[in-house]
Amino acid sequence: MTPGCWQQSRYRAMELERESVTHGHGLWLGMRESVKAELQRLQFKPHPSELAPL
Secondary structure, eight states: OOTTHHHHHHHHHHHHHHHHHHHSOOTTTTHHHHHHHHHHHTTOOOOGGGOSOO
């Protein structure tokens, strides 16, 4: 939950989902929703500077 980790987790989740499709294994589908749900559960609020779209 340090500065920069929120963007990194979003980016990595997108990479893993993309890999699931391109490699055809489907292992990481739904990763972004899982990360989002966990961050909401923890009531995490990113710094306003990190809210820019990827």
